[in-house]
Amino acid sequence: MLSSNTLGHPAIHARRKRRLIRKTLGAALGLCMVVAALTTWLATRTHIVDLGNGHQLSDSGLLQDWADGAVIVMIRHAERCDSAPGPCLDDPTGITVAGSQAASRVGQGLQRLGLDNADMLSSPKLRTRQTAHFILGQAVASEDWLEGCDSQFAREAMARKRPGHNLVLVTHNGCIDHFARQQKVVGGERESGYASALFVSVDGNGKARILGRLNEPDWQRVLSSIAK
Template sequence: MALVILTLLVAALVMGFVAWPGSPMLLAQGNQLQKASVLQRWQAGEIVVLVRHAERCDQSSNPCLGPADGITEVGRDAARQVGQALDTLGLAHTDLLTSPATRTVQTAHYLSAHVVPQQEWLAACGATMGAEVLAHKTAQRNLVLVTHSGCISDFEAQNGFKNARKAEYTSALFAAVGPDGKLQILGTVNDSDWPSVLNNQVAEK
């Protein structure tokens, strides 16, 4: 009897892991970017990208750009790299928005080299995060949002990933708006993975 109960418990745990995936897939692995049709959806203007701000000064010993609540020089370089990667995908039909916090505003500046409109909801987040994303997404235009790890966690939890790992600095979470108007998370690209993604997956396309 004990063995039967143990077997049932193990089966329940396994089914739980299947039903509740831990974290979005890493799009740099294999050809996951192509499998998720990220490039085609980007060209169609269906993509939303949530970028976490770059390395923050108050949690690093690296040289700071300026304000203590801003980002480091290392973070600046990472933001530029992500910006160059997104530019390679094409930003002609893309809107950018940022949280008003110093670290996100700085990240957005080095990501785009332009002044990016600030939105308070990208700092507040919470239960309305997914709805706000949809409300600010224009048809046939991609949307890049510079925000915070907690906000990305809220978004993931509302879209099937309640136990996702904390987003890394300057990581990019890709999602798409489907024909039904609902959001679908496609996966994540960490900043250090962009060279391999661009060389191995985007270049092949």
């Protein structure tokens, strides 16, 4: 005669199997929800394209937006003298000789784009004023907010963008980072190299959209693709 324990084994096994299936389905559903949430989050992030790539430069719409006077470009100062092995331009709180040459190349690129219809401002720090001088070939007006690099930076920049006029801002990595954060740029793409330029399009409603970044070494290579 079979004991009651022996008779109960199939039922216990079935219950355990059902619990295991429920747990497995629950874990799979949870994983799907996490993946869906992550996918949604990533879809809302902004990625900065490399405008040194000719196709991306063309696809970005930068040239037309610039011609329309609808662009803010934020340029990080050139190589700092106090954190580089190369010779200083003069003052140790300013930029290096190599940095001044890089700034001049950026200036040539901006001249090719056209600066007749552009406003230009610089942070009051010496390294930014020197960079702006070598970009434009003359002294540039400076404003304190361009070195503040706080959460108000984006608002200040947008407030100074005149309709139909491009705005060139020579500033700091931290300030550009704050702007990029507000545009939901992913963390690994917010770092700006020396003399790199972040181009932003501003539409008629005052809404900003990042077009991409052009690093200083790429200016000369892409000049030929920019029509005079």
